[in-house]
Amino acid sequence: xxxxxxxxxxxxxxEPAFRWLVETYRNRVYSTVLNILHDDKExxxxxxxxxxxxxxxxxxxxxxxxxxTWIYRIAVRKALDKIRRRKxxxxxxxxxxxxxxxxxxxxxxxxxxxxxxxxxxxKAAVLFxxxxxxxxxxxxxxxxxxxxxxxxEDACSxxxxxxKAVESLVSRAKVNLQKKLQDYYKTLK
Amino acid sequence: MKKTFTPLTDEYLKSIEGMxxxxxxxxxxTRLKAKMERNQSQQGWGFQLKPVWVIGSLVCLLAVNGFMxxxxxxxxxxxxxxxxxxxxxxxEYDQTILSSY
Numbered sequence: 001x002x003x004x005x006x007x008x009x010x011x012x013x014x015e016p017a018f019r020w021l022v023e024t025y026r027n028r029v030y031s032t033v034l035n036i037l038h039d040d041k042e043x044x045x046x047x048x049x050x051x052x053x054x055x056x057x058x059x060x061x062x063x064x065x066x067x068x069t070w071i072y073r074i075a076v077r078k079a080l081d082k083i084r085r086r087k088x089x090x091x092x093x094x095x096x097x098x099x100x101x102x103x104x105x106x107x108x109x110x111x112x113x114x115x116x117x118x119x120x121x122x123k124a125a126v127l128f129x130x131x132x133x134x135x136x137x138x139x140x141x142x143x144x145x146x147x148x149x150x151x152x153e154d155a156c157s158x159x160x161x162x163x164k165a166v167e168s169l170v171s172r173a174k175v176n177l178q179k180k181l182q183d184y185y186k187t188l189k
Numbered sequence: 190m191k192k193t194f195t196p197l198t199d200e201y202l203k204s205i206e207g208m209x210x211x212x213x214x215x216x217x218x219t220r221l222k223a224k225m226e227r228n229q230s231q232q233g234w235g236f237q238l239k240p241v242w243v244i245g246s247l248v249c250l251l252a253v254n255g256f257m258x259x260x261x262x263x264x265x266x267x268x269x270x271x272x273x274x275x276x277x278x279x280x281e282y283d284q285t286i287l288s289s290y
Contacts, residue, residue: 019218026213034211044213048221052228115209123204130201146202171193178195185197 003067010058022051025068029075035147036079036140038111038128046082050075065157072158076140083136130180134173141169142177 001020009017029050034043053074061070092099110125131139131147144155145166156166214220
């Protein structure tokens with residue numbers, strides 16, 4: 001089924017077409033969101049929200065980009081919303097600890113990606129922790145390109161930025177990560 | 190693209206080489222449909238249950254309450270100011286004489 005046919009059927013509310021779309025994209029969307037959020041439960045929740053949004057707003061999809069790009073864009077925006085809400089919650093927890101009790105999965109815990117080899121898990125967890133402290137845009141660009149392995153063209157259309165801007169974000173992210181990892185090394189010594 | 194010298198970043202990036210894609214639960218679609226149905230049934234209440242509306246309603250309620258309380262105090266004060274203590278006492282204990290003529 002090509003994009004055009006799929007969009008047409010989705011607009012008619014065809015459930016098998018929606019199921020096909022979900023089954024085709026769910027793991028890729030989940031993987032992208034997991035790499036951004038570093039939390040499997042939040043990632044699953046965000047993946048569900050992404051498909052709900054796709055279902056509800058397919059009529060307003062202008063087809064200026066590929067369907068997959070549009071889906072990823074929704075997923076990335078939803079993941080960003082989650083990160084922002086998480087940061088607000090953390091600030092409120094610091095300000096009003098009696099009103100906002102600390103959650104089990106706090107940001108202090110390390111994220112161990114399920115798809116990473118056991119011998120690399122610790123190192124990867126340090127890298128993910130350092131990525132979390134990057135500015136939002138750098139974090140997104142670096143994750144999509146260096147962690148998710150997306151090509152620049154796709155990443156640019158998802159982030160709605162030109163190639164130079166994304167390259168610059170990735171480059172700055174690498175420099176910032178270098179500093180953060182150096183600091184981490186110093187604390188180990 | 191300008192080349193940057195970031196050996197530590199590159200070293201740590203090697204740890205994610207060959208990383209497998211994360212996968213959702215097998216019942217993902219069933220859960221998704223359940224969530225969509227739940228959302229649809231809650232849609233009618235979504236408007237009223239938004240925090241901004243809840244807090245707004247609470248503030249309005251408190252404002253009306255405060256206004257009514259201040260009005261009550263004003264009435265009591267004016268009653269006390271305009272009538273004599275003896276009349277106040279009679280009014281308070283419902284001892285006023287009702288004339289049938």
